[in-house]
Amino acid sequence: MRLILGSTSLYRRELLTRLRLPFDVERPEVDESPLPGEAPRDLAIRLARAKAAAVAARHPDAWVIGSDQVAELDGRPLGKPGNAVAARAQLASMASRDVVFHTGLCVVRAGDREHVECDRTVVRFRALEVDEIARYVDAEQPFDCAGSFKSEGLGITLFDAIETVDPTALIGLPLIATARLLRAAGFALP
Numbered sequence: 001m002r003l004i005l006g007s008t009s010l011y012r013r014e015l016l017t018r019l020r021l022p023f024d025v026e027r028p029e030v031d032e033s034p035l036p037g038e039a040p041r042d043l044a045i046r047l048a049r050a051k052a053a054a055v056a057a058r059h060p061d062a063w064v065i066g067s068d069q070v071a072e073l074d075g076r077p078l079g080k081p082g083n084a085v086a087a088r089a090q091l092a093s094m095a096s097r098d099v100v101f102h103t104g105l106c107v108v109r110a111g112d113r114e115h116v117e118c119d120r121t122v123v124r125f126r127a128l129e130v131d132e133i134a135r136y137v138d139a140e141q142p143f144d145c146a147g148s149f150k151s152e153g154l155g156i157t158l159f160d161a162i163e164t165v166d167p168t169a170l171i172g173l174p175l176i177a178t179a180r181l182l183r184a185a186g187f188a189l190p
Contacts, residue, residue: 005025092130103118
């Protein structure tokens, strides 16, 4: 069976290789803007479904994985910062706070049942000083990451705790759920 990752994220690509299945990668071309009043969890699921569906429509013979992560602070979604100024501001707003990360996941093939899940991970940020934030942002430049950090790198030093059922979810693709959905779609995994 053919498998496509509907994402150009290097993080998701690296994670999916752990499952040792051959796969292709394709950009989904989906507008990631939140809808008015859309809850962060709903946004993550909608975008994961839209990404998978967009690629599946172009490749009806393939199973497609779509995934999206949305950080939530005070009920509002936090986007990817895009630059150092925004990353510093985002990290400062999260200092000494709990932030929820919703990682939507969808596995679909045109004409088949859609398999959807959403992982919920809570990150408890420690108290952060302005100079610590600046050093971190300069060191890792996490401009393409929801929440302005890379937990697989130095970002882990920003936390007091992580509450999760899947440690890979925070990086961008919950592999426990991905493996479960791929088995449901008929892929042979251990």
